[in-house]
């Protein structure tokens with residue numbers, strides 16, 4: 737594995753430690769990113785609600801969406817699109833990949 741690849745992606749942790757329904761937070765390029773395992777798929781979004789910047793980590797996840805606990809905005813995990821007010825702007829998303837049982841986040 738080249739050093740360049742190491743720099744480009746950020747290790748989240750072992751997939752075994754990130755079971756379905758779990759969430760965690762990592763730093764990618766100085767930004768906080770929330771990583772969610774929803775129905776066996778990993779999703780990564782910038783950990784800032786686009787309404788008032790509240791962290792999204794820990795918010796309820798259902799129907800493929802994460803809810804901001806502050807005022808109830810919802811964002812689609814797969815696209816970052818705002819699906820419920822008061823947020824209207826999408827949240828930035830990141831790519832995820834699993835290699836050899838380890839989960840990574842990559843800039844999109």
Ligand code: FES
Pocket residue numbers: 785786787788789790804805806807808809821822823
């Ligand atoms: S800060 Fe997230 S809905 Fe207001």
